[in-house]
Amino acid sequence: MVGRRQVFVRMAGCNLHCRYCDTPGFCGRQDACRAELFPGWGEFSELANPLRPEQVVAEIDRLSGRGLHSVSLTGGEPLCQSDFVGALARECQSGGQKVYLETNGFSMQRFCTLLDHLDYAAVDLKLPSHQACPAEEWEMLIQNERACLDFAFQAGVYAMAKVVILAETPDREVESACQGLEGLDALVLQPAWGSRIPSRRLLRLHEAACTNLSPEKVMVIPQVHRLLGVL
Template structure:
């Protein structure tokens, strides 16, 4: 069964763990990460290609932050997932729950049933990390979200192109008044015209929507001497930030900080 047609009471997971958020608006905060399996995109820079398929098992952290994982079978019921999240939720430790992947919106039916229950159980805000290209699935769970971090895929970097879907997705967020920000991965291959197009798209809804330019983390392929993508030169990043700030009020350049501090 595909995620879109699967039983709404079960989900396919990769892992659950407690860590410091290293990207976007929630950077530096402590979150419970629920990482879902499956992604319908194949971005060139993806450092989570292991999430593209459904594994037979998932890993669940036993003690928050200790990386003492236990292994369980997929798929997982709502009741079981709630038990695992409750085990992570030590009083006062976490700022929010992060739904990540893969692409969490491939599990929208499950999330529609799960999110009201996990909010009631933990009283924690719910944050969605997404490719920003599935507006119809987003609509199903928007009432249960507190914030959304959406990617805008630059074709020159990701190999993916979803401009119209990104526009519809951002409109859903803007109309619902959920907190939203956009993240753009940039590399030495980035085309400036795409950055300007992204800035115009975001500004057409509100110039106050925060934007994060994230230099790609060099990704190595086993048995290949060269990296797939390299980060851009600093002078290019400065120029690109200045370009986008002609349209937008908040354009921040932030690398993947969780990798710098070993929170992989």
């Protein structure tokens, strides 16, 4: 959530293989994880995996400060560990923290089990050119992603779609991804980290997204934590 203070909980493991992935090292099981020692210090202690939800909540509480907006449950892919994520989200909510889930939306069934404990849901819309999965599985993936957004919207969870863009992303893919999403609260076009996309291309892709969505809802936002050098 841009400009707001969050605690990030990054889950290991992901079932997709996006060509632009910035966390490929998180795609397998990890024997240990890191927890920042003090908020914003960039120094970490190592903890043995797997952790219990209560242990993670204790770390979150320790790192939360005045002005915390939400706890971001991100990855890797949180839905790969949906039982754990559900338990964690429930604990956070009962402790008064807002929960922000970032997901690739590969399973609407798993996503729906979390809905009661979410305040915000940011769901990726993977484009065919992202090569996130074998071509014959893409239709199923995008249907699940769209369904997650729909269920979030219907449940009163703030629903945001994220489309990562690369220099070679075709306009028609962005335009078609943005069809039928009128219920969304926001759509973010996010230039992939390290890709050089000229402003005129960004504007064209923004126009393509606005073909079907109100300009009020469409934003171009880089990976701000990377720009700030945070985590």
